[in-house]
Amino acid sequence: MKPKLLILLALIGTPLAFAEEKHDHDHDHSKESKEEHAKHDHDHEHEDEEGHEHAEKGPNGGHLVESKGGFTLEVVVDKERKARIVFLDKDKKTLPIEAQTISGTSGERSAPVKLAFAKGKDADANVLISDKALPAGAHVPMILVVKTAADAKAVTERFELHLH
Known part of the structure; x- marks a missing residue:
């Protein structure tokens, strides 16, 4: 092997050799x-x-997503396996749904479920609820595309819901 290739392989492999499992x-x-x-x-x-x-639970017992876009979401799954999303303030209190929109995909890449979210009614007025149920399983990968306002840049969030 050429010396440059050996050096490159050594540089790539070194961090892996010293990686420590946190368990x-x-x-x-x-x-x-x-x-x-x-x-x-x-x-x-x-x-x-x-x-x-896994990260801490939200005020409703759901998965917290602290977005790089400067907002926090909580994702809860109801008994029909529909995702219910609320926006939270810095004190983890529910914010009103105004112009926020979310679309997404859940499940494995081989069988994705496309999700559209609509604002709930009455008691759920500050909740965005998915139009379809999440796929079966205790660990469901999700990708959400979130806009906090009509003219805001879309932010993509990727995470795995642990439903056990």
Whole structure:
């Protein structure tokens, strides 16, 4: 091999060699049932089967999305598996829906579900509700395209909902 190629490979591989896994439990989540996992006394936020920690829950128990666009969303999934989204202020209080719009996609790339969101009525007046149910599964990938105003630039948010 040429010396330049060897140096390049060494530079690329070095950070990987020193990467440290952030998991220090003495048990394997993938080999236990949901009931066994629920019995553990954890001192951290929710984890998936691989032990990856998840962000804090929102005021309605949903997934918080702190956007690079300067806003915060909470995504909750109802009993019909429809996504319900509220915008939150810095104190995590629900903001009114005015000109905000959201569209998105959920599920795996091989079978995506396109979602349109509409403003709810009455008690749900400050909630954007998906027109379709989310795909089956406990871990649902989502991509949302959010506009906070009609003339605002669209912001894309990618995350995984953990529905267990």
